[in-house]
Structures are given as C-alpha cells and as structure tokens.
Amino acid sequence: MTNYISTKLRTFLGEPMGEKCVAFVDGVDKDLAIRLMSFGFDKAYVLLGQYLLMHKKEDDFQMWLMLRCGATQQEAQKISICLREWCSTFI
Amino acid sequence: MTTYQKHCDFVTEPMGEKPVGCLAGIGDVLSKKLEDMGFHKAYMVLGQFLVMKKDECLFREWLQDTCGANARQSQDCFDCLREWCDTFL
Numbered sequence: 001m002t003n004y005i006s007t008k009l010r011t012f013l014g015e016p017m018g019e020k021c022v023a024f025v026d027g028v029d030k031d032l033a034i035r036l037m038s039f040g041f042d043k044a045y046v047l048l049g050q051y052l053l054m055h056k057k058e059d060d061f062q063m064w065l066m067l068r069c070g071a072t073q074q075e076a077q078k079i080s081i082c083l084r085e086w087c088s089t090f091i
Numbered sequence: 092m093t094t095y096q097k098h099c100d101f102v103t104e105p106m107g108e109k110p111v112g113c114l115a116g117i118g119d120v121l122s123k124k125l126e127d128m129g130f131h132k133a134y135m136v137l138g139q140f141l142v143m144k145k146d147e148c149l150f151r152e153w154l155q156d157t158c159g160a161n162a163r164q165s166q167d168c169f170d171c172l173r174e175w176c177d178t179f180l
Contacts (some may be wrong), residue, residue, distance in 0.1 A: 016179065018180065043144070046142055049141025050142055052141065091105055091106060091134055091137075091179075
C-alpha cells in the first residue's frame, strides 16, 4: 500500500460502513457504482459480502470486479485494498 | 456451552478468523457440513449473509438447504449475525 491515502479511503476506513452506498468504497466511481447497483451491489456491505465469500482472496476478487462488473485494473485494486483494510480493522 | 452463551460470546467482539462453529446455531454436525461446502470461517457465512442483503428468509433458507439446519438452528445463526452486524458493521 502506498504512503498516500486518499480522502475517500481515509473516510471509509475511519468508521463502520453501515448502510453506506457502494459508491463510498474507494475505487468505485460514479459509472462503476451504477453498474454495481444494476447487479444488486447497491450497498458497500453487499460488495464486502462478495469479498468475504471469495475468502478475501484479492486476486480472485479483483478478477471478478474486472470481468463481471467492468472495473478497470486500477479500480479493482483500489476496491480490493479498501475492503481488505476495512476488514483488518472491523471484522 | 448454551446457545445463549455462544451468541453472547460471538456478538461482543470482532469475529476475525473464528471458525464457522463459533456461530450460534452451528454445532459440530452443521459445522462439518459447512466446512465441506467451503465455509470454514465465520466470516464466510457472514459474506453469504451480506450478499443476501441480510434477508432473514433468504439466509435461513440457504442455511437449511446448504447444511440441513433446522428452523431453530437457522434462526439462532441469523440472529447471531444480525446482532453482530448491528454492532460492528
């Protein structure tokens, strides 16, 4: 993980995710959020559920994000890191 | 250990890498069946709970179909995860 932490990432990692929209996950921009919502991943916790179901395997999760949801590699990596770090604090 | 004690133990702290058998409602028999299906850790069952959007009917039905949990067991497991989420998620 780089030394730079975006404001979006810092904000997301600073508290439980509760009912936050999936758009709050670092790496999820507006277009990706719309696609994720169309697939049923409207809340951040639903995307977290997918990550946990994939046994927190980041490579597999990133591949799923790219192939299934049309995320770019950069987006997939940011999302994966975001959820990994959130889990390390709250799960 | 009673189900109540198991529930209290689970919902009062992060689950970390706890095995699936730590979930209330999941005893030795169900634990083995879930592990055979790939659900070794409690967080994996949490994942299933979350992708089902914490829906009680869907989750309990999934649990019953996946490992043969009865109504009481699936209720206990659902209640356990719901309360854990209320506190930590």
